[in-house]
Amino acid sequence: MPALASRGDAVRDGNIAPVNRKVHVAEATIRPIMDPNSSGTRRRMRWRWVRSPAVGMAVVLAAMVVVAGCHGKRDEGPPPARRVVILGFDGVDPDFLEQWSSELPHVRKLMTAGTFRRLATTVPPASCTAWSSFATGINPGGHGIFDFIYRDPKTYLPDRTGAVSHKAEYLWNLFERKPETFTTTMTGVPFWKRVDEAALRSVVLRVPCVYPLIEAEHGHLEGGFGVPDIRGTEGTFHFYTTELTPAEAADPKWGGKVVSIGRGEEIRSIIEGPINPLSDKGERLTAEVVFRPRGADSVEVEVDGRKHTLQLGRWGDWFRVSFRVTPFSTIHGLARFRLVSLEPELRIYLSPINHDPADPAIAVTEPPEYATELYEAVGDYKTVGWNHETWGLNEERIGEDAFMEDVFDTMRKTEEITFHEFDTRPAELFVSVFVEPDRTSHMMYRLIDENHPLYDPRLAAKYGDAIRQTYRRMDEIIGKMMSRLGPDDTLFVISDHGFHSYRRGFNVNTWLIEQGYMALKGGKKSTDKKFFLDVDWAHTKAYAMGVGGIYLNIRGREAQGIVEPGEPARRLAREIAAKLEKVVDPKTGERAIHRVYLAGETWKGPRLPEAQDLQIGFAEGYRVSSATPLGGAPAGLFEDNMKKWSGDHAASVMSETKGIFLSNRSIKEQDVRIVDLAPTALDLLGVPVPADYEGRVLTIEDGGTGR
Numbered sequence: 001m002p003a004l005a006s007r008g009d010a011v012r013d014g015n016i017a018p019v020n021r022k023v024h025v026a027e028a029t030i031r032p033i034m035d036p037n038s039s040g041t042r043r044r045m046r047w048r049w050v051r052s053p054a055v056g057m058a059v060v061l062a063a064m065v066v067v068a069g070c071h072g073k074r075d076e077g078p079p080p081a082r083r084v085v086i087l088g089f090d091g092v093d094p095d096f097l098e099q100w101s102s103e104l105p106h107v108r109k110l111m112t113a114g115t116f117r118r119l120a121t122t123v124p125p126a127s128c129t130a131w132s133s134f135a136t137g138i139n140p141g142g143h144g145i146f147d148f149i150y151r152d153p154k155t156y157l158p159d160r161t162g163a164v165s166h167k168a169e170y171l172w173n174l175f176e177r178k179p180e181t182f183t184t185t186m187t188g189v190p191f192w193k194r195v196d197e198a199a200l201r202s203v204v205l206r207v208p209c210v211y212p213l214i215e216a217e218h219g220h221l222e223g224g225f226g227v228p229d230i231r232g233t234e235g236t237f238h239f240y241t242t243e244l245t246p247a248e249a250a251d252p253k254w255g256g257k258v259v260s261i262g263r264g265e266e267i268r269s270i271i272e273g274p275i276n277p278l279s280d281k282g283e284r285l286t287a288e289v290v291f292r293p294r295g296a297d298s299v300e301v302e303v304d305g306r307k308h309t310l311q312l313g314r315w316g317d318w319f320r321v322s323f324r325v326t327p328f329s330t331i332h333g334l335a336r337f338r339l340v341s342l343e344p345e346l347r348i349y350l351s352p353i354n355h356d357p358a359d360p361a362i363a364v365t366e367p368p369e370y371a372t373e374l375y376e377a378v379g380d381y382k383t384v385g386w387n388h389e390t391w392g393l394n395e396e397r398i399g400e401d402a403f404m405e406d407v408f409d410t411m412r413k414t415e416e417i418t419f420h421e422f423d424t425r426p427a428e429l430f431v432s433v434f435v436e437p438d439r440t441s442h443m444m445y446r447l448i449d450e451n452h453p454l455y456d457p458r459l460a461a462k463y464g465d466a467i468r469q470t471y472r473r474m475d476e477i478i479g480k481m482m483s484r485l486g487p488d489d490t491l492f493v494i495s496d497h498g499f500h501s502y503r504r505g506f507n508v509n510t511w512l513i514e515q516g517y518m519a520l521k522g523g524k525k526s527t528d529k530k531f532f533l534d535v536d537w538a539h540t541k542a543y544a545m546g547v548g549g550i551y552l553n554i555r556g557r558e559a560q561g562i563v564e565p566g567e568p569a570r571r572l573a574r575e576i577a578a579k580l581e582k583v584v585d586p587k588t589g590e591r592a593i594h595r596v597y598l599a600g601e602t603w604k605g606p607r608l609p610e611a612q613d614l615q616i617g618f619a620e621g622y623r624v625s626s627a628t629p630l631g632g633a634p635a636g637l638f639e640d641n642m643k644k645w646s647g648d649h650a651a652s653v654m655s656e657t658k659g660i661f662l663s664n665r666s667i668k669e670q671d672v673r674i675v676d677l678a679p680t681a682l683d684l685l686g687v688p689v690p691a692d693y694e695g696r697v698l699t700i701e702d703g704g705t706g707r
Helices: 053-069 094-101 103-114 126-134 191-197 248-249 368-378 390-394 399-422 436-446 457-465 466-482 508-514 569-582 673-682
Strands: 086-091 115-119 149-152 158-159 162-164 169-171 175-178 181-184 200-208 219-223 237-241 256-260 267-275 282-291 298-303 307-311 318-325 327-337 337-341 345-351 429-434 488-494 500-505 541-547 549-550 593-598 616-618 620-625 637-640 657-664
Touching: 086 673, 094 169, 094 390, 094 466, 094 657, 103 466, 103 488, 103 657, 126 191, 126 200, 126 673, 158 500, 169 181, 169 593, 181 399, 191 200, 191 219, 200 399, 200 508, 219 368, 237 390, 256 267, 267 318, 267 327, 282 318, 298 318, 298 337, 307 337, 307 673, 337 657, 399 429, 399 436, 399 457, 399 466, 399 620, 436 457, 436 466, 436 500, 466 488, 488 673, 508 541, 549 569, 569 593, 616 620
Parallel strands: 086 429, 086 488, 200 219, 200 429, 237 256, 500 620
Antiparallel strands: 115 657, 149 158, 162 181, 169 175, 237 345, 267 282, 282 298, 298 307, 318 327, 337 345, 488 657, 500 637, 541 549, 549 616, 593 616
């Protein structure tokens, strides 16, 4: 994942937008905190075409030597005697699940014949925080993922938590001798590593926020949220248009690259790909694209000599695009276009470019060749971790129809991979995560909440059941899995958090200024600048960054700290928390903040010193403003959320944002926590539970009901 945000790239509505590491001086690159025990992700060796027959023969001979020394396809072995199967559905809300249960027969069966609990999640209930606790069995104070971003106390600048890229190295600027690798800011070991160490088999598909993938001698892993697109970002779209305003040309929208094109029978432009690993200036590799209008409802697209015809209002076929680094090294991508309009303006949307699953330049799976095995089995599939068109819809480059078509296309492909692997690859542990309920809830919540400022009755009539549709599809997938289970198999169905409407944004830094905890240069009361560029640190006691986090400006910890550590800092934190919990939105008369968590009372573990000192838990309908995560302090305390990103959870109060837990077994405990799942899975498989796990082994009271 990328680091600092620059112009055109930023934190958007609770998630990090694509970020460019080449930023101006005020946004200098920060070295993230690394896990010293984390190794770089491995990748299989890839052989590219070459011009010289002699060199080509040498490459072929070398490849034969390498292949001769490599292991072949892993021996799958006999079917397991018992299995632990975990299906994850990111963002499924327990209230909606109960409300719609009459339409979800397989969920209802698990509720009545097995177990249903509201799953206690993490503080904050952000996806990366929660899934990291699911994987490691420990709280954020142990694994270090407190938010989507963290700050460097020496510079006050943000960086992205999770995967950190280390660029490829080349010999003589011709031959790749070391591929791009990744390390992680997360500490703790995913529980499937313990399964692997016990010589048991595992298939773990698309668990968010655990990239890079661990090495697994007996496992097959597919990366989820955290796997970058080919540009090294979370997912950057291209938008080609004949209608580009001067403002858009000067300051492109977040999440995408807006490209001005002309008119004519043949329109030439470029696709910007990855940063050239041989460039010291951060220059990007490009590929040419040619658009040829064909009548009133189609456009021919040509990339790399391959032609595709786009029909108006429909997604095109998947196509491959190549970015040549040297004559001997090429990076291959996979994407698709959508023809948005021809008249009065030509508008063409290009999805984020995935690493080609047939030949990825980074390790998107473990073992690395597993990506190609999946491609050979199911065809093209997305490899980028954030694999839905949320940014395109949020910036209104595509409409709800395009977004929902992509949601269900992606869900079908994930389902195909899931059941292909379950049916053909024996494993004692099987985990597969679907993220469609989360992505749809983020973007379509405004159409089920009549109090949302962006509620549109016309759109609600057409798309108001979009979230419910993803729950129905979830139920179908659960039913397919239940029909495949044996009498000794255990099924868990989980979500990492629930959901809330995001109607109003709270400018946390602006509030800190009003209360005298933050000072701006020149005595200003607000600023449009990000990254605290206007902050007077000599008179600032606290600052807000990320999704609900507040840091104290502590002497000896922050570069320009003024707050004394120890009891003075704790006293200040309690004072700020007490005031925040009384904040009332003057427009609605409602309390905006349900609870403020203090770090020392909320988390424990070796990573606690890196945590935010306070974490806001917002009430229903509220969240930090879009300016807060990167240090903005615009005028006014509250603002209406006029973006289509209209549902959220990442800074909500945990007690009202629980996930779901369903099982085909009868579970004794009434209070099930996300950290309980790892030790319970290990115990069911006869694998010793590590002493540092915080969760408990859940008590199963039956021998196998609810199939």
